Amino acid sequence: MLFDKIVRPALYRVSGNDPETVHERTIGTLARLSRVSPALGALGRVYRTDDPVTFLGLRFPNRVGLAAGMDKNGRALHAWPALGFGFVEVGTVTRHPQPGNDKPRLFTLAGTDAVINRMGFNNEGAEALAARLAAGGKPPVPLGVSIGKSKVTPLDEAVEDYRFSLRALYPYADYFAINVSSPNTPGLRALQDKAALAELLAELRTTSAELAGDAAPTPVLVKVAPDLTDEALAELLEVCLEHGVSGLIATNTTLSREGIAPAEAAIGEEAGGLSGRPLTARSAEVVRFVHDETGGKLPIIGVGGIFDAGAAARMLDAGAGLVQLYTGFALHGPGLVKRVARGLAARPY
Numbered sequence: 001m002l003f004d005k006i007v008r009p010a011l012y013r014v015s016g017n018d019p020e021t022v023h024e025r026t027i028g029t030l031a032r033l034s035r036v037s038p039a040l041g042a043l044g045r046v047y048r049t050d051d052p053v054t055f056l057g058l059r060f061p062n063r064v065g066l067a068a069g070m071d072k073n074g075r076a077l078h079a080w081p082a083l084g085f086g087f088v089e090v091g092t093v094t095r096h097p098q099p100g101n102d103k104p105r106l107f108t109l110a111g112t113d114a115v116i117n118r119m120g121f122n123n124e125g126a127e128a129l130a131a132r133l134a135a136g137g138k139p140p141v142p143l144g145v146s147i148g149k150s151k152v153t154p155l156d157e158a159v160e161d162y163r164f165s166l167r168a169l170y171p172y173a174d175y176f177a178i179n180v181s182s183p184n185t186p187g188l189r190a191l192q193d194k195a196a197l198a199e200l201l202a203e204l205r206t207t208s209a210e211l212a213g214d215a216a217p218t219p220v221l222v223k224v225a226p227d228l229t230d231e232a233l234a235e236l237l238e239v240c241l242e243h244g245v246s247g248l249i250a251t252n253t254t255l256s257r258e259g260i261a262p263a264e265a266a267i268g269e270e271a272g273g274l275s276g277r278p279l280t281a282r283s284a285e286v287v288r289f290v291h292d293e294t295g296g297k298l299p300i301i302g303v304g305g306i307f308d309a310g311a312a313a314r315m316l317d318a319g320a321g322l323v324q325l326y327t328g329f330a331l332h333g334p335g336l337v338k339r340v341a342r343g344l345a346a347r348p349y
Contacts, residue, residue: 003333019115020106023330030076034136040082047084047334049341055321056219056246056299058142058174062086064312064341067303067324068146068177068223072123074132077139084337088139089324090129091146092179095164097125098151107270108331111261113307114276115327116268117253121148121185126165133172145169146177146223148185155187158196159203166204170211173218178204181225181252183273189225194235197222201243219246226251226282226304230289237293247299249324250286254279276327280305284318291319307336309343316344 015021033039051062065087066080074090081088100122107116123129126147147165149158166176178200180191191197201222208217222245224236240248253273260268260278268274283304290300302320306312307328315323323344328336 003335007333008331018104019108020103023106027071027076030071030079033082034076034078040078043079043082043334044084047082047338049084049086049338049345051086051341051345053321056175057216058219060086060142060322062341063316063322063344064337065089065144065301065322065324066329067326068092068144068179069117069119069326070330074129074136077133077136077143081139081141083334084341085141085325086341087142087144087174087322089144089146089177091123091177092121092148092182093123093126093129093145093165093169094121094148094150095126095161096150096152097128098122105272107267107272109260109264109267109276110331111264112259112277113327113331114260114274114278115330116270116272116274118183118270118272120151121182126168130168130172133169138172142174143172144175144177144221145173146179148179148182149191151185155190155196158191159200162200163203163207166207167211170208170218175219175221175246176204176208177249178220178222179252181223183225183253183255192225192228192232192236194239197236197239198243201239201245205243221245221247221249221299221301223249223252224286224290226254226279226286227256228286233286233289234293237290237298240298241294245298247301248290249301249303250290250320251279251283251304254282256282275304276331277305277307280307280311284311284314287315287320288318306340307332309340312340312344313347316347 049062066085068089101120105118153161253275287302300320301322302315303324
């Protein structure tokens with residue numbers, strides 16, 4: 001309540017009511033905080049939840065992670081565990097540094113508990129993230145790295161784009177998320193098609209095995225869109241199983257505008273992907289479909305519309321092993337991380 005009534009309004013007021021400015025100032029503050037150990041310790045005592053679980057062969061201190069998109073360039077890596085997250089996913093990062101789409105490109109729908117973004121993978125590039133990780137170290141929780149296609153790269157050269165980022169970041173990632181489902185890079189979702197995805201995953205699997213040497217390859221997960229039909233999703237899952245994908249992340253943002261509050265219909269006309277509460281039911285549906293279609297063979301990270309422990313629990317009941325927060329955290333602050341993680345810790349799984 002303190003965050004909703006005082007902190008968030010103050011952040012927007014001093015940022016000219018621009019959501020992207022709020023975001024950048026928040027990341028900047030957390031980046032500075034990442035270098036202050038006593039402050040991190042104090043925050044951790046308030047927000048951290050101890051509910052360890054093994055997933056993808058990794059040990060997670062709890063089931064609640066930070067989704068990709070919040071800390072694209074890994075600037076605040078050591079702050080996120082102190083705010084209660086059991087794992088962190090950075091990116092989406094691309095081979096080439098890129099500014100993303102023109103501003104404004106981020107819109108808050110507070111009455112809907114949602115966000116529309118058309119950021120376009122704005123990031124400093126895979127090599128810059130690798131350099132930051134080499135200099136500053138990894139966080140004390142599992143680190144996922146989401147990789148995508150650079151806008152300047154033609155679709156028929158996308159595989160090498162992904163391979164470059166995989167190679168650059170392989171020493172630092174505990175898992176990779178292959179983003180082929182963002183609606184904000186032209187043509188990207190075509191990589192979810194059966195033939196294109198098969199080629200991409202085959203090459204990434206080979207590259208990962210080469211980089212791993214005698215060790216076990218780093219897990220590779222595919223992030224899927226909530227807008228796929230059951231038939232298209234079933235084909236995608238067939239390819240994932242055939243090529244030994246380690247798991248799925250369900251789901252990315254949606255192009256649908258169903259569930260937007262009537263008073264925010266005008267903002268809803270903005271182009272981009274919608275995230276937040278309107279995705280709650282659909283994301284859980286996709287998680288359940290993936291679990292049932294694969295007979296539970298593919299581990300799943302559930303993300304989309306989680307605003308309380310109940311929604312997170314429904315993700316786990318549908319077949320997810322972990323969950324991620326983005327919009328709920330952005331709109332309601334770190335108290336949500338604590339409530340969700342402790343709510344899940346109180347349930348037997």
